[in-house]
Amino acid sequence: MASVNDGIENLISARKSLMISLEKSKAVGLALDRAGPILDEINQRLPSLEAAVRPIRAQQEALDAVGGHINRAVVPAAAVLKVFDAIHGLEKSLSDPQSDLPGYLSVLKRLEEALRFLGDNCGMAIQWLDDIVEYLEDNKVADNRYISNLKKALKYLRELQSNEEKGRLDGGLLGATLDRLENEFRRLLTENSVPLPMSSSSSLGEQACIAPSPLPVHVIQKLQAILGRLIANNRFEKCISIYVEVRSSNVRASLQALNLDYLEISLSEFNDVQSIEGYIAQWGKHLEFAVKHLFEAEYNLCNDVFEKMGLDVWMGCFAKIAAQAGILAFLQFGKTVTESKKDPIKLLKLLDIFASLNKLRLDFNRLFGGTACAEIQNLTRDLIKRVIEGACEVFWELLVQVELQRQTPPPSDGSVPRLVSFITDYCNRLLGDDYKPILTQVLVIERSWKHERFQERLLIDELLNLMKAIELNIETWSKAYEDAVLSHLFMMNNHWHLYKHLKGTKLGNLLGDPWLREHGQYKEYYSAIYLRESWGKLPALLSREGLILFSGGRATARDLVKKRLKAFNEAFDNMYNKHSNWVVSEKDLQEKTCQLIVQAIVPVYRSYMQNYGPLVEQDASASKYAKYTAQSLEKMLSSLFLPRPVKYGSFKVRQSSGKFNNGVTDQDRYPPTVT
Numbered sequence: 001m002a003s004v005n006d007g008i009e010n011l012i013s014a015r016k017s018l019m020i021s022l023e024k025s026k027a028v029g030l031a032l033d034r035a036g037p038i039l040d041e042i043n044q045r046l047p048s049l050e051a052a053v054r055p056i057r058a059q060q061e062a063l064d065a066v067g068g069h070i071n072r073a074v075v076p077a078a079a080v081l082k083v084f085d086a087i088h089g090l091e092k093s094l095s096d097p098q099s100d101l102p103g104y105l106s107v108l109k110r111l112e113e114a115l116r117f118l119g120d121n122c123g124m125a126i127q128w129l130d131d132i133v134e135y136l137e138d139n140k141v142a143d144n145r146y147i148s149n150l151k152k153a154l155k156y157l158r159e160l161q162s163n164e165e166k167g168r169l170d171g172g173l174l175g176a177t178l179d180r181l182e183n184e185f186r187r188l189l190t191e192n193s194v195p196l197p198m199s200s201s202s203s204l205g206e207q208a209c210i211a212p213s214p215l216p217v218h219v220i221q222k223l224q225a226i227l228g229r230l231i232a233n234n235r236f237e238k239c240i241s242i243y244v245e246v247r248s249s250n251v252r253a254s255l256q257a258l259n260l261d262y263l264e265i266s267l268s269e270f271n272d273v274q275s276i277e278g279y280i281a282q283w284g285k286h287l288e289f290a291v292k293h294l295f296e297a298e299y300n301l302c303n304d305v306f307e308k309m310g311l312d313v314w315m316g317c318f319a320k321i322a323a324q325a326g327i328l329a330f331l332q333f334g335k336t337v338t339e340s341k342k343d344p345i346k347l348l349k350l351l352d353i354f355a356s357l358n359k360l361r362l363d364f365n366r367l368f369g370g371t372a373c374a375e376i377q378n379l380t381r382d383l384i385k386r387v388i389e390g391a392c393e394v395f396w397e398l399l400v401q402v403e404l405q406r407q408t409p410p411p412s413d414g415s416v417p418r419l420v421s422f423i424t425d426y427c428n429r430l431l432g433d434d435y436k437p438i439l440t441q442v443l444v445i446e447r448s449w450k451h452e453r454f455q456e457r458l459l460i461d462e463l464l465n466l467m468k469a470i471e472l473n474i475e476t477w478s479k480a481y482e483d484a485v486l487s488h489l490f491m492m493n494n495h496w497h498l499y500k501h502l503k504g505t506k507l508g509n510l511l512g513d514p515w516l517r518e519h520g521q522y523k524e525y526y527s528a529i530y531l532r533e534s535w536g537k538l539p540a541l542l543s544r545e546g547l548i549l550f551s552g553g554r555a556t557a558r559d560l561v562k563k564r565l566k567a568f569n570e571a572f573d574n575m576y577n578k579h580s581n582w583v584v585s586e587k588d589l590q591e592k593t594c595q596l597i598v599q600a601i602v603p604v605y606r607s608y609m610q611n612y613g614p615l616v617e618q619d620a621s622a623s624k625y626a627k628y629t630a631q632s633l634e635k636m637l638s639s640l641f642l643p644r645p646v647k648y649g650s651f652k653v654r655q656s657s658g659k660f661n662n663g664v665t666d667q668d669r670y671p672p673t674v675t
Helices: 002-057 060-091 101-138 144-161 166-170 173-192 217-232 236-256 260-264 273-309 311-325 327-338 344-359 361-367 371-407 418-431 436-449 456-478 484-502 506-511 513-533 554-579 587-617 630-638
Strands: 652-654 659-661
Touching: 101 173, 101 217, 173 217, 173 236, 217 236, 217 273, 236 273, 236 311, 260 273, 260 327, 273 311, 273 327, 273 344, 273 361, 311 327, 311 371, 327 344, 327 371, 344 361, 344 371, 344 418, 344 436, 371 418, 371 436, 371 456, 418 436, 418 456, 418 484, 418 506, 436 456, 456 484, 456 506, 484 506, 484 513, 484 587, 506 513, 513 587, 554 587, 554 630, 587 630
Parallel strands: none
Antiparallel strands: 652 659
């Protein structure tokens, strides 16, 4: 019994032991489950732990020396970092350049100094850091990945430290600061560059006395202070660009009210110089205004603003402003005029252009005389050369062109040819105070280019030769008429025109009083011949022969009166119809000629009708013979020779033959063109 009890107790004890073992196994299993992730984490951290304990595995000598290397590298690196922090501290000190420019420039200068220190010392710090990285790598004191990251960082620092990238050492702070300064430079210029107030309706003469106000002194001082800092940071070209842009725009705005669109006209847009004559007159006034007031002001302002930078700098700046503001367009317009087809009016316009340029010669030499204005100088010299050569070419060809007209037909109405009226007026203009000095100067220059001496008598002789050629032309044309009476009227017209329009003029004084009296006498001579050979023959048709005593009876007298009135009426009608197509150009001569005709015809007709009119007035066909009253005849005769309305003009060259056209047509009412 005792043994049985012992066996049961053993089983119970064994069971407890098994239960405890099972519980322990479960606990171990749970512990193992929890240990798995921990082991994985330990496994992942082993490389870094290995790297961390690597210095312990390095040689003792390397470990002993590494501290000194690190200390030597850290000291300059720390100094650089301290300056870098100071630089970014300056950012908070930067004021608004518009409200406090001196304060802004002061902070900018400190920023520049800090950056110079940073740039100078950054290289040394990089070199020390390079050395320690090399030491760590050679002695395997640090992990390879760590060394690789250090190398990448040092490479980036070296790139920033290079001359091209040094400005980025501050993270772009200096560049942004300079940009704001450039903007302030532009603002100061823009807000103080006010175009000259002009109205297109105002005359240029009124505006010419108003020069654009220069920039205030305090503004110029601010601009110079800004320039100093921008130039120190290699931004001078940008400053020049901004200045030229703003100021040239200001000049263009001042000129805009003058309506200068004509400066862009091309050679294909006009037929001859006369069609743009008004533009040429404006051109001279506009150019003078632009040079003496606008460009003069810009010249002085460039000197004031950029004076400290030297003559070449501010003259170069002014040259760019002048070119961009429009001076080249003025010169190009003059060149376009010189390229137009030749005609006498062109000579006058070329002389006008020369006068304008000559008037501004000293201003051009002073304003545009520098090396920087070489393009303007070359274009101006070329324009002057073209003007002189073109003017002389037209002048010396005038005589040839007048002679060429000798073979053309005269006006069919017997009036003064346009060539005659044009040349007489033209020569007087060339001898006038406006053109003679200029033409003389042009001819002197042209002769000097040919190494020939000019004498004033050459000009006088050439104009006198023109008048001799005109006289010969008139004589030749008079012989071209088939109707001798019309030829007499033509000669009367032309001799009176020469006398009347040259008497008391400079050309008339050159030709002399005997020459003028001769033409006046010729007018009287041809007037008398004209009257005698035409209207003077009509009174004879109203003969009283056979009517005085009514010897043949009343019926016979009536027949004679009818016959003679019929002959008179037919002759009068034919002559009136023919002469109605003729013209007496001068009003005083027209009135005088008509008066002479009336005096020759009307009194005779009135007396005849008073005495013999009653013989036919009672006849059924009276209106056939008593066709006119004395009053109606006088009215008709007084209206003879009136010029027909025509467009204004002088004469024209026929482009196909190079000859002037003396005819009077609506298409030909323009000045001549010399070919």
